[in-house]
Each structure stands twice: as structure tokens, then as C-alpha cells.
Amino acid sequence: MIKFSALLAPENIRQGVVCSSKKRVLEMIGHIVAQQQQTEIKSIDEIQCFENLCSREKLGNTSLGNGVAIPRAKLPEGNEACAVFLQLASPIDYDSADKREIDLIFALLIPENRCAEYTEILPELAEKLSDKNLCKQLRNAQSADEIRQIFDYADSYLQEQKQAQNEEAPLTGK
Template identity: 55%
Template sequence: MKFTELLTPDNIRQGVVASSKKALLEFIGRIVGKQVNSEQFTGLKCFESLFGREKMGCTAIGSGVAMPRARLPVGDKPIAVFLQLTEPIDYEAQDKRKVDLILAVLVPESLCSSYSANLSELSEKLTDKNLTKKLRAAQSAEEIWQVFEFADAYLDESVKEEAATTSN
């Protein structure tokens, strides 16, 4: 799966200030709540869903990156939000590293089973050192989008090359 298939430029925030994991999840909840625009799934419900998932296990994936996720009770396509923080926050990561890059993914309940492999693939791509370096250096949401466009082309090509090498 490509970042640009899941994410939209409107859901990228650069230079976000967050004091804690909870504040960060609340911020994501407000962004997603406005988009879903449903009495059934408000920003508060989105936060509760993300926070509830976080209680089951930390969604930090290492190297200062987190990928919080939750289920959407409504909708027919996933919603993703990417945040670049100005200062890293304690995210209770296994590697003890503070987090400053976050890709939140909310998947409609009807699509959850078909997206589990996609989320693993994205998680792996998100820990690529070149990608995280470029995402941290980006100075605007537009630059972050361009980094993801480049990553989609480059990381997909390197995966294809690796698959071709191992099959020979």
C-alpha cells in the first residue's frame, strides 16, 4: 500500500505542538471527527477509540515513529492523519525513544481484516531511516506530501528489486 493512497494532503500537519500522548490523540480525534461528520462518530468518539486501542498496547513502532490506529464504525474508506511534532513526546515506546512522527490510521470496521497486511507494510516503510530523516527535515505539509510521493515510488521499487533478487 502506498502512503498517498491512504493519506491526503489535507490530513498532514507539520510543526505540531503536543504535550502528551493523550493530547496528541485528542488532536487526531478532532481532525478525523470533522471529516467523518457523524453523530455516531464524533471527535470525542475517535479519541476514545484511539485511546482504547493504545491501552491494549503501545503503537510506537520504533525510531521515534508511532502508528496509532482504530476502527471507524462508519464509512467505506480508511482515514489517515500524519503529524510531524516540533518536539518529541514520551509515547511509552519499547525502544524508549520519544516520538515525533505519527501516522494515525482509522479503518472502517467492514475493511479491518483486509487492511491488516497493509498496515504492517506501512509500518515497515515508516521505519526506513531515509524516509524518517526526510520527514523530520520537511518544513511544510506540502514538503511532507512530496516526501511521501517520493517514498511511494522509491520504496515500492526497492521492494520489487528485493523480491526479484530473492526469487533468482
Template identity: 55%
Template sequence: MKFTEILTPDNIRQGMVYSSKKTMFESIGRMVESKIAESEFPSSQCFAGLFNREKLGCTGLGNGVAMPRAKLPVGDKAIAIFLQLSEPLDYDALDKRDVDLIFVTLIPEGMCSQYISVLEEFSQRLTDKSLCKQLRAAQSADEIWQIFEYADKAFEQQNEQQSQQQNQTEQTE
């Protein structure tokens, strides 16, 4: 799956500053509330979902990247929010490194099992040092969006090449 299938340009924030993980989750809740009717998913419920998931284990991926996630009680499509922080945030990550790149995923409750492999794939791609370097250097939300579009195209090309190699191997056997 592509980043740009669940992330939209209007869900990208560049140069954000938060004093704590809690204030960041509250801010994310307000962003989500503006996308989904408040009666269906109030910001407090989004905050609670992110916060409670974090209690189960830190969603820091290492290398200054985190991928917090929560379940959406409504909807049929996952939502992503990307935050580039201007000042790294203490995130209690296993590698003890502060976090400055956050890729939030919110998945409809009935679709969680369908997204397990997607979350694993995203977490691997988000820790790519080249991608992280580009995302950190981005000066605008538009630039971040272009980086994700480029990363998706490169990933797609890589998958096509692997598929072609696999087909060639199968044909020669």
C-alpha cells in the first residue's frame, strides 16, 4: 500500500512544536475531529485511543520516527496524519532518541486485521535513513507530500522489479 493512499496533503503538518506526547495526541485528536463528525469520533476518544495504545508499548520506531496508531469506531478507510516537528520530542523510544517525525495511522475497527501487514510495511519504509533525511529537510507540507509521492513511486518500481525477477526465476525452473 502507498503512503498516499491513506495520507492526504491536508493531513500533513510541518514545523510543529509540542511540549509532550500528551499534548501532541490532543492536537491529533482535534485534527481528526475536524475530518470526522465530532458526534462520531470526538477528539477525546481519538486522544484516548492513541494514549491507551501507547500504554501497551511505545510506538517509536527508532531513528527519531514514531508511528502512533488507534482504532476508528467509524468509517471504511484508514486515515493518516504526518507531523514533522521543528523540535524533537521525548517519546520514550527504545533507542532513547527523541522523535521528530510522526506518522499517525487511524484504522476503522472492523478493518484492523487487513492493515497489519500495511503497518509493518510502513514502519519499515519510515525508518529508511534517506527518506527520513528528506522529510526532516522539507520546508513545507507541499514538499513533504512530494517526498511521499516520490517514495511511493520508488517503492512501486521496486516491487515491479522484484515481481519480474521472481517470474523469470519461476520460468527458468
């Protein structure tokens, strides 16, 4: 089970972000990732990160519906995936299938050499971010620290919920 806290560094959480377009959101994500990655590995180019996000978005819209999107892209270097979370001050048009504007963005950037293992967690991540109660709390958060606390709580709550489901599941076997 993937945890938000394993992917999302506190410095990559932004609350009340003012952005006018999908392009501007992707530029901001590229900037944040480039800043973080400069200290961890050689250097991730901000423009390359932005272009990778745009290229992936051209393959198919990364909106989940309900005002949430998970843009993602490959990083040319590194060993660990990183995430960026943006709570927008006002929703933007994202060309979503449900025609709803986006205000919660959880971007995931994955090193090329680790894509296979992270591709397997995308459905789980999408399921968690589709939780209406979680989204409501994230929308109402008033600071990056509060958003971090919501994700920490979601990690523990969702894990407890999954364990309870596993315990309730009938044993099968011969």
C-alpha cells in the first residue's frame, strides 16, 4: 500500500495557489521539482520536466474527475519518485472528461529506471484521491501544514480500513 507521505515531501505542498491555466500549473510543477531535485541529484531541468508533463498530457488527460488531476511524467535521472500537491485558489479548465474544472492536483514524477514499479501504484493512488471526504478536507485546508496533516491522517486511516477489509474477507482455500 503506497502512502502519500512516502511520495510527497512537505516542501512540495502548496496551498491557495493562483494559476490561470493548465499550462501554468505544469510549469509550476516543473519549477518545484527542479528546485527539490537540485539538492538530491545533479540537476533536473525545469523546462525538461515541464515538457515531459506536457508530452504525457497529450497522450491523455490526467483528470480523475471531481476536480482532481494526477499529471505525471518521467524524470531522466534519480532513484525515487517525487510528488507535488497543489490546492488551487480557484479551479481551472483542464479539459476533464466530466467537464469539471480542477482545483486539486497531485503530480507524480518518476525516474525512468523505476517506471514499471510506480505504474502499478497509479490505480491505488487514483482510488485514494477519488475519495470525496479526502477531497473535501483538502479543499478546505488553510495551510500547507494542514494539507500535510490531512495526507498523514489519510495514510493511517486508509491503511486501517484496508486491514479491516482483509480481516473481514472470508478465507478461501481447499
